[in-house]
Amino acid sequence: MIRTHYCGKINTSDVGQIIEIYGWVNRKRNHGGVIFLDIRDIRGIVQVVINPDNKDFSLAETIRNEFVLKISGLVIARDKGLSNPKLVSGEIEIKAQNIEILNTSKPTPFQINAINTSEEIRLRYRYLDLRNNAMQKRLHLRSRVTHYIRKFMDKHDFLDIETPFLTKATPEGARDYLVPSRTHPGKFFALPQSPQLFKQLLMMSGFERYYQIVKCFRDEDLRADRQPEFTQLDIETSFMNENEIMTIMERMTRGLFKSVINVDLGNKFPTITYEDAMEKYGLDCPDIRIPIQIISIDKLMKNVDFKVFSKPANNSNSRVAALKISGGASISRKNIDKYTKYVGIYGAKGLAYIKLNKNGPTSPILKFLDDEITNKIIEITGAKTGDIIFFGADKTKIVNESLGNLREKIAKDLNLFDTQWAPIWVVDFPMFGINDNGSLNATHHPFTAPIVDKETLKQTAKTAFSRAYDLVINGSEIGGGSIRIHQVEMQKTVLKLLGISNQEAQDKFGFLLDALEYGCPPHGGMAFGLDRLVMIMTGTDNIRDVIAFPKTQTATCLLTDAPANVPKKLLRELNVKISLPKKN
CATH class of the missing domain: 3.30.1360.30 (GAD-like domain)
Known part of the structure; x- marks a missing residue:
């Protein structure tokens, strides 16, 4: 026989059938010479009973938690008063006929469903931690989120287009992860902080509606809701203004919450200006609950x-x-x-x-x-x-x-x-922030369009607003976007106001400036932090709880012990020399 049923799907309609299941031993109990096994697979748990007259009884006595088993047996109804209402399979059990141990397991360093295990141990043995019921549910929910997003994007004529991971360092507000080039000694690729420039180039290429669920990388100090590598839903459109983009993104968000976790976010999200948010709530991502x-x-x-x-x-x-x-x-x-x-x-x-x-x-x-x-x-x-x-x-x-x-x-x-849920749009962000020395920095990024024309912008740079918008839910920014600059002279003006010389602009963004001169359409977009979005939807306050293999807050992987040293031979091939800071 082959697997006929998933553990968590067996119910009273299967009583009387001979079935075969595969799974892990979630728990073993020995009651008066009768052995009970709770068998777990991707769909849930079912109870198996092994009587002393079973030919495999002595084999069953050697079984421990997390052994991998193949079991065939008869589905029977549980005795009255012994059902478990917490399980789909709680009214039945399997009377084992044949048991095969597919693999054994050493004693695990922690109990799989324990709630008090340190995060360090959980991350070091992540493959065991992912067997935890809570982690399984979170990652299943994450899969449903991405499935809904793809269906929505396809329905609204967005094309799923991949953009490069090996690209050029550009100022996005955080440090880049650099990748040395073996074939171009002394030069480096950068891992993208976002596909920002490539998705703008796709608009210039005439695709009009683009999306991508994509990995991005930022070498920055971490906190509970940040990771050095993260996933975002990246979106760009042509010939749509900010109100139109916000409307379609709100529709997607509302449908996502209703479809995946049955939460109604209301018919229309409220809007607040950046200035009012700071005045009334002190933060640009206010929790209006x-x-x-x-x-x-x-x-x-x-x-x-x-x-x-x-x-x-x-x-x-x-x-x-x-x-x-x-x-x-x-x-x-x-x-x-x-x-x-x-x-x-x-x-x-x-x-x-x-x-x-x-x-x-x-x-x-x-x-x-x-x-x-x-x-x-x-x-x-x-x-x-x-x-x-x-x-x-x-x-x-x-x-x-x-x-x-x-x-x-x-x-x-x-x-x-x-209230339990409170979405809000934050709009009218300042175009620039002011550094301590009086110089300007881009509030979002240097490709965001201002509300005013370029001549007015030159005169009012410190007070001008941008055409940017953020979506905040329960005090967390889950998405942000803007209308982009689509005229080359405006882009040059913004870069100059940011203190970027013409030569530096050409070195870093020459390809973009050139493209803007070949009939670039008005365009804008948005990016959602998928990890943070799923974190909110699952009710956890730690982003690592919704990522299969996350990094720690010091940007290390305890499972693989990365980052790690590499052989000197490889460094020589890459023309890289390491110079460590001197120890105190």
Whole structure:
């Protein structure tokens, strides 16, 4: 016989049949001389019973967890009261007739479905960790996500076109991974941070609608939702403006959530400007499930004697803001100290607060504020007895990041969410950011089109908006895009404003600048972080949980022990010489 059934698909309709299954031993139990095996395959688990009169009983006694077995037997109904409602196969069991051990297993370094195994051990033995039921479900869901995306893209006339992995280093906001060329000594390829320039070239080639589910690479400092190699859904279209692109991408996202996890994201995603997002939420990826906003109190603080507040209130590059937490007066001093340390990560020098207790407001800072100012703060924030007000007073960037992240941390700690899912579009991003030395940097990338014409852009570069848009769900940016520059003079203007000389522009982007002069259509696109999207849909907060073979936060692979040394002979062939930093 060959496999006739998957373990997780067997049910009462199969009672009376002789079947054959393959799988791993998930669990073994010996009850009064009768052996029970839970057999696991890709579809689930089924219980097998081996009676003492079975010819393979002595063989069954040698079986341990994770042995690979082939079993044939009779499907029978379980005795009354012994069913397992958690399993599809919970009302039946297989009475074994023949057992064959296809492979044995050493004792595993951890229990496959244990929830307290360290991540280091899980990643070192990833092939075992992937047998875990939770990991199996996440990767199955990921497969359904990509399947839906491909169907949607095909239905809307997008072509799946591959772009190169070995390409040229271009400024994308992070460091490139470089690949030495053996045939061109001293020269290097770069692994793509995104297919950005190639997908623009495809628009110039007349394909009009392109997509690709593609690996990208960034050599940057990592965190829980980032990886050095990641997967994105890459999209580009011609002859569509930002509203049209956002509409079709919203339709795809809404359908994806409904189809894969049965979540209704609503008929129309709300939109917020970048400026309003920073003013109200402190971050450009706001989690609007949290009914708390940051409130500016600069005007109120300009003339107070408390220099900690009045100094930034009178500085155009600084900000004084308040964050009211309803019911937050119950937050202990110990937790306030914890939050003070937390905002220090973002540069905040401290965390002032006022608690509103039954006997009135209390705070170490009240001695620096008169009653009138205190009452006005309470009035502006709408605080009531039982609430707490936190304050940020520093450079605008520090206040926004510290209070914005504090808002989300407290909401998570106190479960202050008023809905489960909250998508939002963020638009009207500034065209450029301003460095400490006054020079400009591209907020998204240097190929994003500004809202204004090139002459106006030259005069208003520091305040101009771009035609960019981000899609945020539950405080995570899952996708971002823009209308691109399709005229060569505008592209040259943007590069010049970024401090890139004509020669440097020609060296790095000459092929793009040339292509723009051959009838380039207006075009734009978007890229979704597929790993992050699946992470949100599965409810985990660690991106490594939705990638089959991820890297650690130090960009290493514990399974294969990469990166690793290579033979000196290979380095010589590549004309590469290693010069390590001296140890302290």
